[in-house]
Amino acid sequence: MTAPMRPTPSACPACSAAPAAEAQAARDLPRAQIALSLPTIHCAACISKIERGLDADPRVISARVNLTLKRASIEAAPEVTAEEMRRVVEGLGYEAHELDPGTLNATATDSAGRDLLMRLAVAGFAMMNVMLLSVSVWSGAEAATRDMFHWISAAITFPAIAFSGMPFFRNAWSALRQARLNMDVPITLAIGLALATSLWETMLSGAHAYFDAALALTFFLLAGRYLDHRTRAIARSAAEELTALEVPRATRVTETGDEQVNVSGLAVGDVIRVRPGGRMPVDGEIVTGTSELDRSLLTGEARPVFAGPGQAVSAGEVNLTGPLTLRATAVGSDTSLHRMADLVAIAESGRSRYTSLADGAAKLYAPGVHILAGFSFLGWYLYTWDMRTALNIAAAVLIITCPCALGLAVPAVTTAASGRLFRRGMLIKHETALERLAQVDTVVFDKTGTLTSGTPRLTNLDALPPEAVACALALAQGSSHPLARAITDAATEAGVAPAQIRDVTEVPGYGTKGTVDECEVRLGRAGWTGAQGVSETATFLKVGDRPPVAFTFTDALRPGAEAAVEALMRQGKRVILISGDTTPAVEALAQRLGIPDWLAEALPADKAARVEALTGDGARVLMVGDGLNDTAALAAAHVSISPASALDAARVASDIVLLGNDLSTISAACLTARSATRRITENFRIATVYNIVAVPLAVAGLATPLIAALAMSLSSVTVSLNSLRLR
Amino acid sequence: MNILTYLIPISLTLGGLGLAAFIYTVKSNQYDDPEGDARRILSDDWDDHPKP
Numbered sequence A: 001m002t003a004p005m006r007p008t009p010s011a012c013p014a015c016s017a018a019p020a021a022e023a024q025a026a027r028d029l030p031r032a033q034i035a036l037s038l039p040t041i042h043c044a045a046c047i048s049k050i051e052r053g054l055d056a057d058p059r060v061i062s063a064r065v066n067l068t069l070k071r072a073s074i075e076a077a078p079e080v081t082a083e084e085m086r087r088v089v090e091g092l093g094y095e096a097h098e099l100d101p102g103t104l105n106a107t108a109t110d111s112a113g114r115d116l117l118m119r120l121a122v123a124g125f126a127m128m129n130v131m132l133l134s135v136s137v138w139s140g141a142e143a144a145t146r147d148m149f150h151w152i153s154a155a156i157t158f159p160a161i162a163f164s165g166m167p168f169f170r171n172a173w174s175a176l177r178q179a180r181l182n183m184d185v186p187i188t189l190a191i192g193l194a195l196a197t198s199l200w201e202t203m204l205s206g207a208h209a210y211f212d213a214a215l216a217l218t219f220f221l222l223a224g225r226y227l228d229h230r231t232r233a234i235a236r237s238a239a240e241e242l243t244a245l246e247v248p249r250a251t252r253v254t255e256t257g258d259e260q261v262n263v264s265g266l267a268v269g270d271v272i273r274v275r276p277g278g279r280m281p282v283d284g285e286i287v288t289g290t291s292e293l294d295r296s297l298l299t300g301e302a303r304p305v306f307a308g309p310g311q312a313v314s315a316g317e318v319n320l321t322g323p324l325t326l327r328a329t330a331v332g333s334d335t336s337l338h339r340m341a342d343l344v345a346i347a348e349s350g351r352s353r354y355t356s357l358a359d360g361a362a363k364l365y366a367p368g369v370h371i372l373a374g375f376s377f378l379g380w381y382l383y384t385w386d387m388r389t390a391l392n393i394a395a396a397v398l399i400i401t402c403p404c405a406l407g408l409a410v411p412a413v414t415t416a417a418s419g420r421l422f423r424r425g426m427l428i429k430h431e432t433a434l435e436r437l438a439q440v441d442t443v444v445f446d447k448t449g450t451l452t453s454g455t456p457r458l459t460n461l462d463a464l465p466p467e468a469v470a471c472a473l474a475l476a477q478g479s480s481h482p483l484a485r486a487i488t489d490a491a492t493e494a495g496v497a498p499a500q501i502r503d504v505t506e507v508p509g510y511g512t513k514g515t516v517d518e519c520e521v522r523l524g525r526a527g528w529t530g531a532q533g534v535s536e537t538a539t540f541l542k543v544g545d546r547p548p549v550a551f552t553f554t555d556a557l558r559p560g561a562e563a564a565v566e567a568l569m570r571q572g573k574r575v576i577l578i579s580g581d582t583t584p585a586v587e588a589l590a591q592r593l594g595i596p597d598w599l600a601e602a603l604p605a606d607k608a609a610r611v612e613a614l615t616g617d618g619a620r621v622l623m624v625g626d627g628l629n630d631t632a633a634l635a636a637a638h639v640s641i642s643p644a645s646a647l648d649a650a651r652v653a654s655d656i657v658l659l660g661n662d663l664s665t666i667s668a669a670c671l672t673a674r675s676a677t678r679r680i681t682e683n684f685r686i687a688t689v690y691n692i693v694a695v696p697l698a699v700a701g702l703a704t705p706l707i708a709a710l711a712m713s714l715s716s717v718t719v720s721l722n723s724l725r726l727r
Numbered sequence B: 001m002n003i004l005t006y007l008i009p010i011s012l013t014l015g016g017l018g019l020a021a022f023i024y025t026v027k028s029n030q031y032d033d034p035e036g037d038a039r040r041i042l043s044d045d046w047d048d049h050p051k052p
Helices: A013-017 A019-027 A044-055 A082-091 A111-138 A143-164 A166-177 A184-203 A211-245 A336-348 A357-384 A387-401 A404-423 A433-438 A447-451 A466-476 A482-493 A561-570 A583-593 A604-616 A628-636 A648-653 A665-699 A705-724 B004-027 B034-040
Strands: A032-037 A060-066 A071-076 A097-099 A249-254 A257-262 A271-274 A283-288 A291-294 A305-307 A324-330 A426-428 A442-445 A452-458 A502-507 A511-516 A519-524 A537-543 A549-557 A574-578 A597-599 A621-624 A639-643 A656-658
Touching: A032 A082, A032 A211, A044 A060, A044 A071, A044 A082, A044 B034, A071 A082, A082 A097, A097 A211, A111 A143, A111 A166, A111 A211, A111 A705, A111 B004, A143 A166, A143 A184, A143 A211, A143 B004, A166 A184, A166 A211, A184 A211, A184 A357, A184 A387, A211 A387, A211 A404, A211 A426, A211 A648, A211 A656, A211 A705, A357 A387, A357 A404, A357 A665, A387 A665, A387 A705, A404 A426, A404 A433, A404 A665, A404 A705, A433 A639, A433 A665, A442 A447, A442 A604, A447 A452, A447 A549, A447 A574, A447 A583, A452 A482, A466 A482, A466 A511, A466 A519, A466 A537, A482 A537, A482 A549, A549 A583, A561 A574, A561 A583, A561 A665, A574 A583, A574 A604, A583 A597, A604 A621, A604 A628, A621 A628, A628 A639, A628 A648, A639 A648, A656 A665, A665 A705
Parallel strands: A442 A574, A442 A621, A574 A597, A621 A639, A639 A656
Antiparallel strands: A032 A071, A032 A097, A060 A071, A249 A257, A249 A271, A271 A324, A283 A324, A291 A305, A426 A656, A452 A549, A502 A511, A511 A519, A519 A537, A537 A549
16 A cells, blocks of 8 residues: 555545545635626627526636626636736627726625615515504504404514614714714614603503504614615625726736736836736836827826836836836835825815714704703603603604604705616716715816826828828828827828838837838938927927928817807806916817816916815815825815826716716716706705694694605605606 | 404515515615616526526
């Protein structure tokens, strides 16, 4: 028996004979969890086609498509990469993007929402049963039958409320511990007092018990909480997906060759390769290669800058033409990108000062209810010297005034409004963002990437000699540089045929060159073609010894930019343009859009300072921006919007994310926000009217559990219906 | 009124069954993909044998 033992994945040698144990051990091996975003799937056939296609790969253990989230989650053998899976799905004819499972809690379903739903279900079940028993009491059950019904109700109500009411009790306790009052304090007090007096009444075989009211209250309020939670969970998951689409991965150059690593695994001194079109993962210094960099997300400057060995680059810049290798000088939280987060944290402290409409109502409402209940208790006690009557009436007052409709007033409206805006391509990330958006009177726009789409457009095509255009087209065709692509687009659209040019080569960082009739043609930077720089973004064509020809560009406007600015001005809002770009570029855009106030060459701190100064003058500022240089301003503003193309940091700092490309939704959103706020105040008024009618009855001791139940359900239903009227 | 001795437990049990069923559906992730599940029922991929 000297045969070498076969290594088994099972830890216990005795089990090695048992295939089940081995299978169990194999299942414990690490597996690749891959998530793909599938924006184009829409039907049952798509689901089964993709699932079958993925399952056909023997290394895939399980694949599941989620049509609601338009996502596929794949569990596969550890060596499988997301790129392979993406190619499988694209081969089936569907668009697929890799999602970063680290940022995405794809597998962890929303546990807080599930918890609320469970409590809501228990409260609903208990409410229905107790309500049935109560109906028989209201319709005349007497003596022993009534007592029995009350006891059964109590037996259902106490455990149900102990479980379902937990969120309110916890919130009320944390508010009281900080010596504050919130909505949950009167709720908890009302539920507690109603249960105590009802139990006491039941023991003394009294006629009035408020078990059903206490449960209905819990149910309606939980429904409001659940709506609120769902609205934000949807927005949060969509925002998470945007972040997850940018997989933080880098190519590290090692002695054995290139390897793909997570950005979090990079260290200072690592050599990293960045392909054209890639984003710098870290701060660093260029070791080899020349290229051009698009720094617009960091500085707002639209014009690409030259990059060569020895030059410092910061995380977030985009490499345009040639491959670069850099040595990391700062990684992770030390990069300039992350240091900006400190600015954001400082600016954000201002926002927490905002009191939401609901909190404002609670501040007025909570003390009022307590004082009213206290006085009716005292009054009745002094009048009758009967503890039981006085306590009963105090409980009735608390139950009737309880903010059941108030708890629904805000969430019902925000759910309706957020759903509407979501369909138009806006994600409302923050709970009070809509209320704040409604108050806006000044709108500050960033230029590059926000009002403009960040892609250049050729402006002087008509003024150029046709043969120059033909030459330029031939040189530009092969390049992926944004300016080259702009020339290609414009020339092809004008019907220009490319000239015959030999040996076209791209010189990263400078331009493209070729040969025609034995003389060299160059298309590229001013210095390289021997031209004098001009104030606009431009590239130059030099044919042989002839003087260079300038191709000038302007940034293309984002669709809907003109409409958005015009509509906002028509709404009476002040529109300001603040950009980090050069003065002529900003001035030209401001004139084109008719914006009277503009500020150019602004540093990130300038932007934030300007926004703060406006706030100091009493303006409510809406900041719309996308770059790192806007982050502090986004956080400092009263409310902020960033497009989906923005840098992750900017999206995190803003309250609303614009999913589509169209800016004109901003002005529509302002109107929706305003009508939503109007509905919320209306809802508060409706709830107050119900209280004004019912409270005198309660204080006078005329309220019965039937009246309480009617008032509560009616006001909740009216408030919900009123919220649905939102346009 | 003796019938109540049967009816009330029966109604509570039935209601409780409904609640238990709902809690089971929540716990087994049946609300994760409402749209996809509604469509999956139309696919005949696993009609003859269950998905392995």
